[in-house]
Amino acid sequence: MTNKQKKMLCRILASAVLYAVLIAGGRFGVVPADSFPAGLLMYLVPYAIVGWDIVYKAVRNILHGQVFDENFLMFIATLGALAVGEYSEAVAVMLFYQVGELFQNYAVNRSRQSITELMDICPEYANIEEDGQLKRVDPDEVEAGTVIVVKAGERIPLDGIVIKGDSMVDTSSLTGESVPKHVHEDSEVISGCVNGNGVLYIRTTREFDDSTVARILELVENASSKKAHVENFITRFAKYYTPAVVCAAVLLAAVMPLITGGGWLGWLQRACIFLVISCPCALVISVPLSFFGGIGAASRQGILVKGSNYLEAAAKLETVVFDKTGTLTKGQFTISKILPADGAAEEDILETAAHAESFSNHPVAQAVKNAYIERGGSLDTGRVSDCEEISGHGVRAKADGSTVLAGNEKLLRRYGVEPDSCSQAGSLVYVAKDGRYMGCIVVSDILKPQSIQAVAQLKKAGVKRTVMLTGDGKEAGEAAAAELCLDSVYTQLLPADKVSIVEKLLEEKENGTLAFVGDGINDAPVLTRADVGIAMGSMGSDAAIEAADIVLMDDDPLKIAKIVKISRMTLRIVRQNIIFALGVKAFVLLLGAFGLASMWEAVFADVGVSVIAICNAMRTLGTKNNKQ
Amino acid sequence: MKKKFKLQDLDCANCAAKMEDAIKKIDGVNDASVSFMTQKMTLDIEENRIDEVMKAVVAACSKIEPDCKIIL
Numbered sequence: 077m078t079n080k081q082k083k084m085l086c087r088i089l090a091s092a093v094l095y096a097v098l099i100a101g102g103r104f105g106v107v108p109a110d111s112f113p114a115g116l117l118m119y120l121v122p123y124a125i126v127g128w129d130i131v132y133k134a135v136r137n138i139l140h141g142q143v144f145d146e147n148f149l150m151f152i153a154t155l156g157a158l159a160v161g162e163y164s165e166a167v168a169v170m171l172f173y174q175v176g177e178l179f180q181n182y183a184v185n186r187s188r189q190s191i192t193e194l195m196d197i198c199p200e201y202a203n204i205e206e207d208g209q210l211k212r213v214d215p216d217e218v219e220a221g222t223v224i225v226v227k228a229g230e231r232i233p234l235d236g237i238v239i240k241g242d243s244m245v246d247t248s249s250l251t252g253e254s255v256p257k258h259v260h261e262d263s264e265v266i267s268g269c270v271n272g273n274g275v276l277y278i279r280t281t282r283e284f285d286d287s288t289v290a291r292i293l294e295l296v297e298n299a300s301s302k303k304a305h306v307e308n309f310i311t312r313f314a315k316y317y318t319p320a321v322v323c324a325a326v327l328l329a330a331v332m333p334l335i336t337g338g339g340w341l342g343w344l345q346r347a348c349i350f351l352v353i354s355c356p357c358a359l360v361i362s363v364p365l366s367f368f369g370g371i372g373a374a375s376r377q378g379i380l381v382k383g384s385n386y387l388e389a390a391a392k393l394e395t396v397v398f399d400k401t402g403t404l405t406k407g408q409f410t411i412s413k414i415l416p417a418d419g420a421a422e423e424d425i426l427e428t429a430a431h432a433e434s435f436s437n438h439p440v441a442q443a444v445k446n447a448y449i450e451r452g453g454s455l456d457t458g459r460v461s462d463c464e465e466i467s468g469h470g471v472r473a474k475a476d477g478s479t480v481l482a483g484n485e486k487l488l489r490r491y492g493v494e495p496d497s498c499s500q501a502g503s504l505v506y507v508a509k510d511g512r513y514m515g516c517i518v519v520s521d522i523l524k525p526q527s528i529q530a531v532a533q534l535k536k537a538g539v540k541r542t543v544m545l546t547g548d549g550k551e552a553g554e555a556a557a558a559e560l561c562l563d564s565v566y567t568q569l570l571p572a573d574k575v576s577i578v579e580k581l582l583e584e585k586e587n588g589t590l591a592f593v594g595d596g597i598n599d600a601p602v603l604t605r606a607d608v609g610i611a612m613g614s615m616g617s618d619a620a621i622e623a624a625d626i627v628l629m630d631d632d633p634l635k636i637a638k639i640v641k642i643s644r645m646t647l648r649i650v651r652q653n654i655i656f657a658l659g660v661k662a663f664v665l666l667l668g669a670f671g672l673a674s675m676w677e678a679v680f681a682d683v684g685v686s687v688i689a690i691c692n693a694m695r696t697l698g699t700k701n702n703k704q
Numbered sequence: 705m706k707k708k709f710k711l712q713d714l715d716c717a718n719c720a721a722k723m724e725d726a727i728k729k730i731d732g733v734n735d736a737s738v739s740f741m742t743q744k745m746t747l748d749i750e751e752n753r754i755d756e757v758m759k760a761v762v763a764a765c766s767k768i769e770p771d772c773k774i775i776l
Contacts, residue, residue, distance in 0.1 A: 298746070360717040360721060368741045
């Protein structure tokens with residue numbers, strides 16, 4: 077509890093004791109509790125003790141023109157009760173209201189804390205070695221390229237590369253992955269991870285503001301500014317709700333007695349009940365709190381959600397479109413076969429292709445280069461010039477004076493070379509030199525072990541359509557799709573085709589939403605076009621984090637089903653809270669209008685409902701426990 | 705230009721929503737968001753009039769919730 081809360085508690089207790097004494101005194105006839113003005117004056121003492129700040133704020137805020145201020149409404153309501161001679165009720169209402177406010181305040185603080193604790197990945201300091209001594213400095217002050225020392229058990233403060241040391245690193249706060257990662261010299265490490273048992277010397281590669289940890293924190297903090305439809309609805313609703321209820325109260329107090337002819341006091345009392353119920357706090361607090369909790373629970377699992385609106389959209393997934401490479405497959409290609417054309421040697425084909433692709437970062441090109449080096453070749457980039465990478469096709473380059481083409485069938489045909497057709501599962505790299513077809517390299521990619529289960533889980537969660545998009549050939553793509561039990565597959569696509577297919581799928585779907593899952597490399601346009609863009613974060617790939625709405629930090633496709641689960645849980649709780657809060661309020665308003673409810677029910681409908689809704693909202697955090 | 709501020713003693717969610725609304729209406733503020741959860745305020749202010757706009761922002765906040773302080 078904060079000091080402020082403790083003070084409030086003391087005031088409540090003091091007032092409650094005094095109140096009890098007065099009630100008891102009145103019952104035994106010791107004090108004239110119901111008389112005027114003695115009784116009124118006596119009850120004003122506990123009233124003032126517990127509620128002076130409300131009265132003060134009410135007056136101050138009304139001077140600022142805040143008519144529908146909670147304090148003001150409470151003040152008027154209790155004033156009304158005092159006016160109709162219900163002294164003890166007035167004090168009790170104020171007392172109960174303050175108890176509720178205190179509890180609500182406490183609960184919100186607690187939940188806010190536990191959510192921020194979940195995201196507590198911010199490093200406090202960095203160690204720098206200076207004259208043989210370790211010095212603690214603010215991570216903010218460390219420049220890129222500095223060597224920092226991370227001792228056992230400490231959090232890695234900045235992204236960098238290990239230059240000395242060997243250790244197991246716990247990445248769970250970033251990725252939700254509980255198995256520690258082994259790092260050694262030359263391994264890349266990211267900030268936010270906790271060092272296990274060894275000392276690591278790390279050369280930082282980024283400043284703090286650009287480091288993984290700072291980017292993630294910023295992302296999650298900004299998430300609450302992208303509001304879900306429900307949240308916006310509640311804010312709009314709150315704007316009209318309070319004035320409407322207050323107007324109704326005025327009507328009850330001023331007009332009804334004229335119609336029914338008298339009974340001023342009774343109607344005034346009913347109006348006061350309306351005023352107590354007029355605060356929309358239960359909704360205004362609990363709905364954002366639920367979303368915040370959901371986002372917190374997700375980030376605990378290594379799923380970064382960039383806004384409540386995406387959480388809302390993820391709950392309604394109907395179509396999920398997967399990119400194949402790096403998403404469903406590991407994105408690690410290996411060469412499975414080389415098919416030479418007549419008169420060509422395998423080694424020649426590999427050497428030519430590797431050189432032509434020497435400047436390409438495409439995963440397939442990497443695989444070809446690696447295979448060439450593994451088989452004892454050495455890449456000499458000096459032999460290559462005029463490299464041109466043709467997106468979705470392949471590479472054209474000059475090597476040893478001759479023009480080399482390395483890519484798919486389309487590339488070769490584009491330059492007038494007719495390749496032999498080979499029907500092999502995998503990505504095919506056709507190689508041609510000076511317009512003569514040399515042969516074809518078969519490169520295949522391995523499915524991630526979780527992919528099959530990931531698709532199955534999504535179907536179980538009610539996703540109607542699963543689609544795979546790939547630039548691979550027909551055979552390879554269809555074989556993979558069959559293994560994964562996907563509904564449909566589109567093969568031989570250029571990056572630009574993906575957008576048009578996703579647009580087509582967006583039109584075909586019914587009421588749900590469409591998610592595109594990709595690895596964030598060259599599919600940024602598709603990620604933005606889909607209702608929900610889910611990217612494989614590849615531990616901090618900037619492009620992915622930038623373009624996507626949801627980022628899976630550990631590239632595990634199983635997390636897609638998990639985020640659907642978390643988002644549904646969150647939305648269910650939000651709906652429960654809205655229905656519960658509005659239901660109780662409407663019911664008590666109705667009872668109040670007919671004179672069947674007392675101040676007690678009214679206070680319950682206000683703060684009591686808030687507290688229950690807040691406790692319910694906290695359940696969103698509970699999803700963190702189902703780790704397995 | 706985007707700026708972030710911490711808020712102290714922001715006790716009610718409804719007030720946060722009202723503050724956000726009022727700040728958005730200030731001339732020179734492109735966008736504003738007040739987060740009750742993180743007790744933070746993010747403002748997007750026109751570059752060359754920061755001082756003037758900030759004064760208006762502080763005034764608007766203290767009008768709605770005098771207990772809440774913006775930590776500049």
